[in-house]
Amino acid sequence: xxxxxxxxxxxxxxxxxxxxxxxxxxxxxVFYSLYSVGIYGLGATPPEWFxxxxxxxxxxxxxxxxxxxxxxxxxxxxxxxxxxxxxFPSPAVSYTQAALQGLFGQxxxxxxxxxxxxxxxxxxxxxIDVRCRVKEASSGDWFVYRFxxxxxxxxxxxxxxxxxxxSSKKGRxxxxxxxxxxxxxxxxxxxxxxxIAPDS
Amino acid sequence: xxxxxxxxxxxxxxQLMSFLNETRRAILxxxxxxxxRSVSGVQLSRLIGYxxxxxxxxxxxxxxxxxxxxxxxxxxxxxxxAIRINNEHPLLSMLVELCREYGKGTSKIYAKxxxx
Numbered sequence: 001x002x003x004x005x006x007x008x009x010x011x012x013x014x015x016x017x018x019x020x021x022x023x024x025x026x027x028x029x030v031f032y033s034l035y036s037v038g039i040y041g042l043g044a045t046p047p048e049w050f051x052x053x054x055x056x057x058x059x060x061x062x063x064x065x066x067x068x069x070x071x072x073x074x075x076x077x078x079x080x081x082x083x084x085x086x087x088f089p090s091p092a093v094s095y096t097q098a099a100l101q102g103l104f105g106q107x108x109x110x111x112x113x114x115x116x117x118x119x120x121x122x123x124x125x126x127x128i129d130v131r132c133r134v135k136e137a138s139s140g141d142w143f144v145y146r147f148x149x150x151x152x153x154x155x156x157x158x159x160x161x162x163x164x165x166x167s168s169k170k171g172r173x174x175x176x177x178x179x180x181x182x183x184x185x186x187x188x189x190x191x192x193x194x195x196i197a198p199d200s
Numbered sequence: 201x202x203x204x205x206x207x208x209x210x211x212x213x214x215q216l217m218s219f220l221n222e223t224r225r226a227i228l229x230x231x232x233x234x235x236x237r238s239v240s241g242v243q244l245s246r247l248i249g250y251x252x253x254x255x256x257x258x259x260x261x262x263x264x265x266x267x268x269x270x271x272x273x274x275x276x277x278x279x280x281x282a283i284r285i286n287n288e289h290p291l292l293s294m295l296v297e298l299c300r301e302y303g304k305g306t307s308k309i310y311a312k313x314x315x316x
Contacts, residue, residue, distance in 0.1 A: 139260025163290050165216045167268050176264040177221075184219035 008092035030072045040064040088116045099182045143179035164192040213291045231285040232299045233307045238284035
């Protein structure tokens with residue numbers, strides 16, 4: 001693995017720990033503050049079979065506090081989801097940009113949008129979307145990239161894609177690659193797109 | 201002298217093979233030598249000397265190669281998959297043909313490894 005990516009991986013693991021720890025602290029603070037202000041009941045009466053000794057417990061659970069607690073909890077989960085969607089360690093950004101610039105030249109325009117998406121604008125007016133997944137949940141592989149070309153027209157898309165080790169979906173070339181193939185498979189993608197361009 | 205189309209296919213095959221990463225290249229070479237047999241995930245990971253779990257091979261690299269039409273995976277049972285090379289692939293069919301023609305010695309070694 002490239003040392004920039006190794007650095008990025010270490011950074012990501014550290015940041016993930018810090019994020020989870022701080023969200024747990026927020027969780028505990030929310031839990032404490034929501035149930036220590038006094039219980040606001042929903043006006044529900046417990047069923048007849050309910051043991052009398054547990055009445056207080058029932059009142060605490062069936063209450064506005066619990067509703068607020070679930071709202072707060074889902075917000076915390078949402079915050080973690082947002083973080084893991086948007087956070088991309090900066091060494092990995094430099095690695096991706098350096099690899100793409102090495103391939104397409106220093107003057108190529110690369111736009112990074114929020115999250116882990118890049119768009120490379122090629123000279124012919126076409127573009128390639130590059131998306132990175134920091135850690136693939138299913139396999140545990142780090143830094144898996146996905147290439148998607150801009151929509152293309154032509155009747156030989158499928159065979160051109162196959163001959164360049166890719167697949168074509170809905171008029172776009174797509175392929176998923178490892179971080180060590182970024183440079184070479186990018187070249188294949190550009191070559192495939194150039195060979196389709198004349199008929200469109 | 202071979203005709204132009206064949207040479208072009210060979211060029212594209214060499215280019216594709218050299219552009220793939222180590223794991224993918226090893227998978228394609230092993231599968232094309234044992235063709236038409238199919239292998240299980242555990243067998244494949246042993247053939248290519250993969251150190252990780254074969255399950256992570258399935259869910260990562262093999263899934264991506266299947267999407268790109270390089271290999272075919274038949275699910276025999278939820279836990280047992282039969283993996284073979286896609287002989288309909290325009291470039292890999294050439295690889296299979298080359299392996300059958302000139303790779304008999306290598307195929308024997310792979311076949312022996314599979315038996316054990």
